[in-house]
Amino acid sequence: MENNKVDTIKDYVNNNQTGNKDASAESFPDFEYAVTGICIGCGKCLYVCPADCIVHDGVPYYIDASKCLSCGSCRDVCPVGAVSVL
Ligand code: SF4
Numbered sequence: 205m206e207n208n209k210v211d212t213i214k215d216y217v218n219n220n221q222t223g224n225k226d227a228s229a230e231s232f233p234d235f236e237y238a239v240t241g242i243c244i245g246c247g248k249c250l251y252v253c254p255a256d257c258i259v260h261d262g263v264p265y266y267i268d269a270s271k272c273l274s275c276g277s278c279r280d281v282c283p284v285g286a287v288s289v290l
Pocket residue numbers: 237252253254255256257258267271272273274275276277278279
């Protein structure tokens with residue numbers, strides 16, 4: 205992902221009370237991402253998720269859809285292709 209997009213998402217996360225959501229929604233498609241059963245629990249997705257919405261209290265991990273920004277970073281970084289678009 206381009207750094208400016210990551211910055212935009214982080215800006216949205218950090219300012220989600222100030223009306224930036226609309227701009228973010230225009231920038232990123234409204235895909236729904238989900239972790240599938242082949243997740244190996246490596247943790248790489250935790251480091252790239254700008255919304256801190258990947259739950260890791262067991263394997264496979266799962267995504268808190270209510271907080272996910274659909275940025276796709278977890279899917280890009282996953283070494284086993286465990287993140288799917290619903
Ligand atoms: S798509 Fe993945 S990295 Fe992006 S916000 Fe959702 S769970 Fe986090």
